[in-house]
Amino acid sequence: METARPASLASSGTVGVTNPGGSSPFVLTCDHASNFLPAEFGTLGLAAEDLSRHIAWDPGALPVALRMAQALDATLVETRISRLVIDCNRPLDAPDLVPPVSETTAIPGNAGLSEKQRAARVALSWQPFHGTIERIIEDRLARGQETRLVSVHSFTPVYKGRNRPWHIGIIHDDDRRLAAPLIGALRRLAGVTVGVNEPYSPADRVYFTLERHARSRGLPCAMIEIRNDEISGETGQRKWADLLTGIFSNLEPEEARGSRQRAVG
Ligand SMILES: [Zn+2]
Numbered sequence: 001m002e003t004a005r006p007a008s009l010a011s012s013g014t015v016g017v018t019n020p021g022g023s024s025p026f027v028l029t030c031d032h033a034s035n036f037l038p039a040e041f042g043t044l045g046l047a048a049e050d051l052s053r054h055i056a057w058d059p060g061a062l063p064v065a066l067r068m069a070q071a072l073d074a075t076l077v078e079t080r081i082s083r084l085v086i087d088c089n090r091p092l093d094a095p096d097l098v099p100p101v102s103e104t105t106a107i108p109g110n111a112g113l114s115e116k117q118r119a120a121r122v123a124l125s126w127q128p129f130h131g132t133i134e135r136i137i138e139d140r141l142a143r144g145q146e147t148r149l150v151s152v153h154s155f156t157p158v159y160k161g162r163n164r165p166w167h168i169g170i171i172h173d174d175d176r177r178l179a180a181p182l183i184g185a186l187r188r189l190a191g192v193t194v195g196v197n198e199p200y201s202p203a204d205r206v207y208f209t210l211e212r213h214a215r216s217r218g219l220p221c222a223m224i225e226i227r228n229d230e231i232s233g234e235t236g237q238r239k240w241a242d243l244l245t246g247i248f249s250n251l252e253p254e255e256a257r258g259s260r261q262r263a264v265g
Contacts, residue, residue, distance in 0.1 A: 026072055028150050037051065054103075056084050072249065087099060094208075150223070153224065155226070171223035171224075173207060177220040
């Protein structure tokens, strides 16, 4: 599942940054990119097979996001530590920030942590991830560079015994500027079942990265969830990355498109 790293990679420690000076208006994040556990955490008490499952990361999401970043010349920020250590797409007060249970699997290594242990995890992964996104967006806005934030995730085809029919889901809140044209473009594709606020919605508190960095600044944003059996191999990763790149290349937030038409007319 490894994709060749772009030459312009400028990363350090627990956060990866691709194309830091990307020319695209889109900034991509991959919040659950890695299932890596630093040695100090052992296996968190889990079996090796659990660590390769979706509970540890979003399988396939990073190769898709990397390919999109390269094709669009977009900046991509990715986590490099498993969400089982700390979930970067959760607010600091979320009960599943350091998940005691994921789906139906108890995480022994996350039970009974001290405040100091929790704070160390925040400092290890959560803070660097959000600090990096913050700096990138502030730099872009200071330069007057148009910025739209998109997070790329993947979801498991079966959750708690329920089949999920969508190939891709677009998650948004009441700001639909980016989500509406994205959903429209995806719905025009033959054979693609599009979930709207499926399999999750912002009410499930899964919209944190976008709330923190985009909604707080009034920037257009959307969350993409691709069903992970669609992107388990390179062929599917290429297919979805190319498809989304094509859509993103022509995607204008609804408000911007409206004002441009008015300006021309
Ligand atoms: Zn995710």
